[in-house]
Amino acid sequence: MNIVTVQLPNRAYDIRIGSGILPEAGQRIAALGASKAFILTSPTLDSLYGQTLRESLDAAKIPHASHIFPDGEDAKQWAQLGSALSAMALAGIDRRACVVALGGGAIGDAAGCAAGLFMRGIKLVQIPTTLLSMVDSSIGGKTGVNLPEGKNLVGVFQQPSLVLADMATLASLPDREIRAGAAEIIKHGIIRDAALFEELEKGRPADWTEAIVRSCSIKARVIEADEFEILDIRALLNFGHTVGHAIEAAAGYGSLLHGEAVSIGLAAAAWMSVQKAGMPQAEAARIVAMLTRYGLPVHAPDLNSARILELLFRDKKFAAGKIRFVLSRRIGTAFVSESVTRADIEAAVAHAIAPSAPWQELLRP
Ligand SMILES: NC(=O)c1ccc[n+]([C@@H]2O[C@H](COP(=O)([O-])OP(=O)(O)OC[C@H]3O[C@@H](n4cnc5c(N)ncnc54)[C@H](O)[C@@H]3O)[C@@H](O)[C@H]2O)c1
Ligand SMILES: [Zn+2]
Numbered sequence: 339m340n341i342v343t344v345q346l347p348n349r350a351y352d353i354r355i356g357s358g359i360l361p362e363a364g365q366r367i368a369a370l371g372a373s374k375a376f377i378l379t380s381p382t383l384d385s386l387y388g389q390t391l392r393e394s395l396d397a398a399k400i401p402h403a404s405h406i407f408p409d410g411e412d413a414k415q416w417a418q419l420g421s422a423l424s425a426m427a428l429a430g431i432d433r434r435a436c437v438v439a440l441g442g443g444a445i446g447d448a449a450g451c452a453a454g455l456f457m458r459g460i461k462l463v464q465i466p467t468t469l470l471s472m473v474d475s476s477i478g479g480k481t482g483v484n485l486p487e488g489k490n491l492v493g494v495f496q497q498p499s500l501v502l503a504d505m506a507t508l509a510s511l512p513d514r515e516i517r518a519g520a521a522e523i524i525k526h527g528i529i530r531d532a533a534l535f536e537e538l539e540k541g542r543p544a545d546w547t548e549a550i551v552r553s554c555s556i557k558a559r560v561i562e563a564d565e566f567e568i569l570d571i572r573a574l575l576n577f578g579h580t581v582g583h584a585i586e587a588a589a590g591y592g593s594l595l596h597g598e599a600v601s602i603g604l605a606a607a608a609w610m611s612v613q614k615a616g617m618p619q620a621e622a623a624r625i626v627a628m629l630t631r632y633g634l635p636v637h638a639p640d641l642n643s644a645r646i647l648e649l650l651f652r653d654k655k656f657a658a659g660k661i662r663f664v665l666s667r668r669i670g671t672a673f674v675s676e677s678v679t680r681a682d683i684e685a686a687v688a689h690a691i692a693p694s695a696p697w698q699e700l701l702r703p
Contacts, residue, residue: 340551344477344497344558346565351498353477353554355547357505360390360465364398367436367463370499374435375463376426377404378449380413383441383467386510391440391465402438403429411591413441413448414483416492422452436461436499442468442515443475443596447493450481454496464498468511469519469546470597472503473526473553478561478572489591495566503554505547516546518597520632521578523549525604526556528625529574532670539628570674577664577672578604581686584650588641601634606686607664609697613685614677615665623701624669637696643687650683 339356354366367375375395379388384406395402405425407413426437437460439449446464453462464476482493508516520542527535534552543549557575564571582603586594594602608625611617629636663678689696 340547342551342554342558345562346497349497349499351500353501353503353558355472355503355505355550355554357547359502360387360504360507361394363391363438363463363465363502364394364396364400366500366502367395367438368398368400370436370461370463372400372434372436372461372463374431375400375402375438376429376431376435377402377438377440378407378422378445378452379404379440380407380409380445382409383445387440387465387467387507391438403431405429407441407445407448409444411444411484413444414490416483416485419448419451419455419483422448423456426452426456431456431460433457433460436463438463438465439476440465440467441471442466443471446471446475447480447482447490450479450496450498451483451493454481454494459494459496462496462498464501466501466503467507469508469516469550470522471519472550473519474522474557476501476503477554477557479565489587497565503550505545505550508546514595515597517633518595518601521597521601521604521629521634523553524625524628524632525575525577525600526553528604528608528666528669529577529664529672530556530560530670532668535624535628535669538632539624542632573662573674574664574672577666578607580650580663581606581646581683581690584646584687585638585641585690587649588646589638594635594638598635599638601629602636602638602690605629605636605697606690607666609689609700610663610678610682610686611665611667612700613682614663614675615667615673617665617667619700619702621669622697626697626700637690637692639691639693641691643684643691646687646691647684650687651680
């Protein structure tokens, strides 16, 4: 059992990481003082792990009710959020109850939003079941749902009271989802932890526990330093995401997984770091080689660059027309730069959709 604590002013919470810890959920939730639990999950997760969770709540004598969102990104529809909130009211959920999110980032984002809104905010327990949600979305308090006008346009900050990452749940996760989650772990190494990056370079771990613990610690330290993304610290987590988000949207949500689009964005950010931040070419080549080694894409040859650029320049991160782009001078560090121009971004996108041999000059010895 590994515990990473997130120390926020007036409230700290634990991220517990270990194999077979789901059956302890009831006793942990009881320890939070919750009078009742409202489980939000999806059909797949409910059939795999719902019963274990409910049995552990029964054993801890915590009354519970559930509501099932659709699987995947559909959980984050505005109408789904409304249904969940109504179900909570009908189940008699009150301020002393807690929401338990059982699932990947989509469930965690929607359930976190429900917890943050219901009666102006009730406790939230995150039980992430994807590699991505274990190292990223379940920690840090960002929640959200989508509108037809765009992704994550509605949301609240709602820190969890507890995160329980049971490694055993990864056994049922499709390998493509594991690889997508690995992209975020690689990102954490690039921005904050060269030793983690080097460890991952040795090859894909058979057991992800150590990488998850390291990755959660990185995100925890970043959140502690800049919970509401006011300083330039939390923004560093967006390394690879400027181009990545635009590629994800241009491909059409669902065709490229978030982590896959981010992988292409990481390659673009590595290239940009060579151009604008003096990152040695060899380091950028290591990043691209790592992504390839983990079975992640580093370019999207079928996409239309005009569409990507249109989406990119609409991105909320381009506040007041100023381009703020996260760069790295060397693996293990990152900073927010204002020196990246529109032309630089256009060049990066051109590489990202190159039909073959993307980032070629990067990889040349
Ligand atoms: N809040 C944040 O800070 C934050 C950060 C990153 C991403 N996100 C959000 O997270 C979402 C993506 O999350 P995700 O990558 O976890 O994908 P996901 O939640 O969509 O899950 C992917 C698929 O895997 C299935 N699944 C989940 N766990 C499983 C398991 N253990 N076994 C078998 N199948 C399982 C799901 O049913 C789904 O079909 C996006 O909506 C993204 O915007 C939020
Ligand atoms: Zn991401």
